[in-house]
Amino acid sequence: MESVVVTTQKLAVENRIDRKVYSVTTDVQASFGSVGDVLSAIPSVDVDPDGKVSLRGDSNVLILIDGKPSTQLSGSAAGDNLQSIPANDIERIEVLTTPPAQFKADGAAGVINIITKRKRPAGVAGSLQGSLGSGGRSVVGADAGYGSGRLNASVTAGFRHDYRQRMVDSNVHAPNTPSTQVLDNSSTINERVRRQVPTVGVKAEYALDDRQSVSGSVNWSKRGGLRTYTELNQTSTPSGVLTSSARRISAGHDPETDYDEKLGYSRKLARPGEEIELSLHRSSSHQREHYDYTNDSFIPPAPGYYNNLSFLEDHATTELGLDYSLPFAKTRTLKLGYAFEQDDFRYGNTVNNVDPLTGIQTVDPNASHDFKFRQQINAAYASYQATVGNWNWLAGLRAELTHTDAQQLTNNVSSSGSYFRIYPSVHVDRILTDETTLSFGASRRVTRPDPSNLDPYVDPEYTPNLRAGNVNLQPEYTQSYEVGYGFEGRGLSYQLTGYYRRNRDSVTDVTEYLGNGLSLTTKTNLPQNNSAGLEFTTNGHIVSKLAYSLSGNLFYSQIDATALGVPGLKSTTGVNSKLKLDYRPTPADSVQLVVTRTDKRLTPQGYISAINIVNVGYKHQVKADLTGILTLSDAFNGQRYERFESTPTFTGDYVRAVRGRVVYVGLIYSFGSTRKDKQANFEYDQSS
Numbered sequence: 157m158e159s160v161v162v163t164t165q166k167l168a169v170e171n172r173i174d175r176k177v178y179s180v181t182t183d184v185q186a187s188f189g190s191v192g193d194v195l196s197a198i199p200s201v202d203v204d205p206d207g208k209v210s211l212r213g214d215s216n217v218l219i220l221i222d223g224k225p226s227t228q229l230s231g232s233a234a235g236d237n238l239q240s241i242p243a244n245d246i247e248r249i250e251v252l253t254t255p256p257a258q259f260k261a262d263g264a265a266g267v268i269n270i271i272t273k274r275k276r277p278a279g280v281a282g283s284l285q286g287s288l289g290s291g292g293r294s295v296v297g298a299d300a301g302y303g304s305g306r307l308n309a310s311v312t313a314g315f316r317h318d319y320r321q322r323m324v325d326s327n328v329h330a331p332n333t334p335s336t337q338v339l340d341n342s343s344t345i346n347e348r349v350r351r352q353v354p355t356v357g358v359k360a361e362y363a364l365d366d367r368q369s370v371s372g373s374v375n376w377s378k379r380g381g382l383r384t385y386t387e388l389n390q391t392s393t394p395s396g397v398l399t400s401s402a403r404r405i406s407a408g409h410d411p412e413t414d415y416d417e418k419l420g421y422s423r424k425l426a427r428p429g430e431e432i433e434l435s436l437h438r439s440s441s442h443q444r445e446h447y448d449y450t451n452d453s454f455i456p457p458a459p460g461y462y463n464n465l466s467f468l469e470d471h472a473t474t475e476l477g478l479d480y481s482l483p484f485a486k487t488r489t490l491k492l493g494y495a496f497e498q499d500d501f502r503y504g505n506t507v508n509n510v511d512p513l514t515g516i517q518t519v520d521p522n523a524s525h526d527f528k529f530r531q532q533i534n535a536a537y538a539s540y541q542a543t544v545g546n547w548n549w550l551a552g553l554r555a556e557l558t559h560t561d562a563q564q565l566t567n568n569v570s571s572s573g574s575y576f577r578i579y580p581s582v583h584v585d586r587i588l589t590d591e592t593t594l595s596f597g598a599s600r601r602v603t604r605p606d607p608s609n610l611d612p613y614v615d616p617e618y619t620p621n622l623r624a625g626n627v628n629l630q631p632e633y634t635q636s637y638e639v640g641y642g643f644e645g646r647g648l649s650y651q652l653t654g655y656y657r658r659n660r661d662s663v664t665d666v667t668e669y670l671g672n673g674l675s676l677t678t679k680t681n682l683p684q685n686n687s688a689g690l691e692f693t694t695n696g697h698i699v700s701k702l703a704y705s706l707s708g709n710l711f712y713s714q715i716d717a718t719a720l721g722v723p724g725l726k727s728t729t730g731v732n733s734k735l736k737l738d739y740r741p742t743p744a745d746s747v748q749l750v751v752t753r754t755d756k757r758l759t760p761q762g763y764i765s766a767i768n769i770v771n772v773g774y775k776h777q778v779k780a781d782l783t784g785i786l787t788l789s790d791a792f793n794g795q796r797y798e799r800f801e802s803t804p805t806f807t808g809d810y811v812r813a814v815r816g817r818v819v820y821v822g823l824i825y826s827f828g829s830t831r832k833d834k835q836a837n838f839e840y841d842q843s844s
Contacts, residue, residue: 169199169649169695169705171642173541173550174583174597175252175269182738184748184773186246187785188287188295188820191270192239196769198249199693199707199734201268202754204767205322205795205814207235211265212253212655212689213711213732213757216603216632216662218263221270221416225260227441227471228377228414231501231608237412240353240379242314244285244297247273253655254581254597254636257537257552258479258493261579264603264634264659273310274359278303280828287785287822291319292350295822309360316353321815322385323347326621330669330806339399340392341673343620347385349410354378371420380411383447389620391673400673401455404619408447408465415440429483440472462510463520469608470502487543491552494536501529501607504565507616523616526565529607533558539581548585553578556602562610562627571627577602591645598637605629605663609679620674621810630681632662650694659685664760669806682760684716701740708733717760728763730755744777762808765798769816783824790816 170177178198180186185193196203202210211217219229228237250269252259259267282300289295297314324345331338354377361371387404419436445467452460479493507523510516539552555578563570581599588594611625638655661681668676689711697703714727737749754767770791776784795816801808 169693171593171644171649171651173548173585173595174254174256175250178249178251180243180246180249184746184775184785185750185771185787185789186243187285187773187775187824188289188787188822189243189789190239191241191243191246193771193789194243194246195238195249195268196752197734197736197750197771198251199705200251200253200691200709201249202732202752202767203238204235204754205797205812205816207238209238209268210754211251211268212657212691212709213687213713214265214657216264216634218260218267219270220259220267222272222418223259223269224418224437224475225439225473226414226416227439227473228416230606231441231469231471233379233410233412233441233443233469237379237414239320240316240318240351241377242295242297242316242353242355244314245272245299245312245357247271254583254599254638255601256550256581256583256599257539257554257579258491260495260497260533260535261554261556261577261600261602262604264601264632264657264662266601266636274308274361281826282828283824283826285822285824287820289818289820291321291818293317293319293818293820295820306363307360308362310358312355312357314353314355316351316355318349318351318353320349320351321347322349323811323813323815324618324621325811325813326675326808327810328669328673328675328806328808331671338394339673340394341390341620342392343387343389343673345385345387345618347383349381349383351379351381367424369422371418371422373416373418375414375416377414378411379414380409383408383410387618389673398455401453403452403454405450406447408445410443410445412441412443414442427483429481429489431481433477433479433481435475435477435479437475437477438472441470443467443469460512462512464508464510464517465505466508467505468502470500471607472500474498474500489541491539491541492537495533497531497533497535499529499531499607501531503527503529503608503611524566525611525613527611527613528563528565529610530561531558531604531607532560546587548587550581550583552581554581555579558604562607564612575631577633591643593640593642593644595640595642596638597640598635601634601636603632603634603663605631605679609663614676622670622674622676624676624678626679629663629679630661632681633660634658634662648694648696650696651692653691654689655691656688657686659687666760667801667808669803669808675806675808682715682717685713687711687713703738703740705736705738706734711755713758715758715760726758726760728756728758730757730766746775748773748775759799759801761803762799762801765796765800767796768792768794770794778823781826783826785820785822785824787818787820789818789820793817 180194192203192207195201209217248271253266255267284298286296294317299312301310326343328341357375359373363369384407389402391400392398416439421434424431448464475497477495482490504526507520508517535556537554541550557576559574561572579600584596586594609625612627614622614624635658640653642651662685664682665677666680691709693707695705709732712729716725732755733753735751739747750771752769756766757764772788774786795814797812799810
């Protein structure tokens with residue numbers, strides 16, 4: 157009897173009861189791109205030009221790496237880091253819009269869990285990669301792994317040289333004072349940033365015996381380089397006559413060093429599937445930046461002057477976790493856990509005025525400050541998952557006690573607070589047929605204010621567009637509901653999900669015009685901000701060699717900003733969409749096209765315009781162990797964030813754009829058993 161082999165392509169997404177899992181190992185952009193490049197291709201996820209991530213249009217997202225928070229992806233430099241962290245070690249992305257109880261309750265919009273590669277093939281295997289990109293960019297990297305019966309270990313190293321050009325154009329139409337005529341105030345900034353990003357990571361897992369194992373990992377990275385910009389600020393009358401003109405030239409460096417260490421221990425207990433896990437995790441980031449400024453005034457004429465800014469930001473997260481799993485049967489499992497987390501944050505800067513003749517520096521006390529913040533969270537959770545007939549359900553409760561301490565060291569002002577909340581979640585799946593499923597999910601979430609947003613210090617770096625925090629910010633609470641219908645079979649998958657989110661005290665930006673061309677943007681709580689929508693995803697083949705993934709989010713959002721001085725309810729509708737095409741004309745060649753659109757979004761004082769991005773990639777298998785890759789990111793320079801504002805006292809238009817068009821050409825050489833994994837551009841299931 158002859159053996160018949162049936163080959164079908166695996167679907168790129170796996171639907172589980174509480175999450176969607178996206179495989180990214182076949183994504184061409186992941187070869188030389190950043191974490192931001194990979195996330196931007198995931199349905200429901202959007203990444204703006206500053207690297208800020210949103211989920212279903214909500215930027216309050218908790219981003220985890222292997223289930224743990226990273227200081228790299230929080231704080232003021234989170235966006236820059238997201239666009240700098242290499243993506244070649246990512247295996248899959250988990251998206252949880254109504255996360256279960258074992259995840260910390262942060263992130264009103266949900267959780268994005270980035271899973272890195274862990275299991276390595278038996279023996280020694282690895283790869284070498286190198287590429288050159290436009291604008292002097294380059295990426296080199298190497299990884300090696302060893303797998304045996306008890307030991308699984310790997311080491312990775314890389315160096316990324318990146319270049320970014322940002323442009324800011326701000327226009328405010330307002331009177332300098334209530335009694336003067338209306339003036340046009342404009343500010344333009346042309347910024348260039350060159351960064352070097354070395355990374356090193358080591359992971360190991362060792363089975364002590366058939367019931368016990370220990371694991372550990374250490375990751376180190378550094379980001380920094382020359383950052384320069386020229387800023388021109390002008391004020392003119394409606395007829396175009398200049399009333400003021402000034403220029404600021406800046407040059408400096410923005411180094412950041414990041415560490416991440418993990419230890420784990422797991423033990424199987426008496427019952428089959430009964431297990432206890434202990435984990436210890438620490439993540440820390442340290443920024444030390446310095447900029448020198450040259451300031452000139454042309455209208456009215458005035459002598460130039462010099463000053464500088466030294467900036468520091470330290471953030472450390474320490475976690476201890478204990479998880480216990482007890483299966484009562486093959487279809488019923490109880491999970492219990494305890495977690496402790498401590499976040500330490502320090503932010504400060506010093507501004508010096510420099511005498512141009514002597515070089516003597518004098519501290520400006522009005523522009524220097526020091527701020528500390530500590531947050532401690534004690535959490536306990538319980539969840540129960542069961543299958544009864546065609547019904548699958550997962551229910552859980554998470555209780556968190558939070559204590560905060562904030563101290564403005566400059567003025568010796570301190571504050572503290574504590575609050576206790578319970579966060580329930582429930583997920584239900586009903587199998588209708590072998591190919592169709594009906595699902596329901598609900599959860600309560602919290603978004604705690606970012607510590608930097610609690611600091612009331614006015615940041616003057618991008619004058620006249622000043623920014624400041626708000627010490628009175630409250631946590632945001634969100635109740636989420638969703639109902640879904642899914643089909644999966646015969647190489648095709650599609651899912652429709654209706655959702656509703658009710659937010660209380662969401663954090664938003666509010667801009668105030670101060671006069672004389674200056675504006676101040678601060679954070680405040682928005683009393684009501686509700687959203688609803690219909691999300692769809694579908695994956696399949698147009699023809700045998702052309703696969704597609706299409707997703708979209710038809711959304712409705714409503715804002716009630718009456719308490720902020722904006723009368724009446726505001727609402728909008730729109731469609732966020734993504735299209736990914738994978739074309740494989742020959743076994744050795746594959747082409748990918750990704751098109752994303754983020755539609756217009758409301759703000760309390762106006763709206764943010766749509767963003768469109770197009771990425772293209774080509775992969776060619778030169779030999780069994782050698783792959784050539786060509787990528788084009790943001791083909792039409794679509795990374796453009798534009799915010800329109802209109803209030804009774806002023807109107808404004810703020811544009812922040814990134815020249816995002818980047819071309820990379822590179823090679824990947826694989827050795828050992830890894831070569832087999834590198835040959836195919838797609839994953840395949842085989843049955844005989």
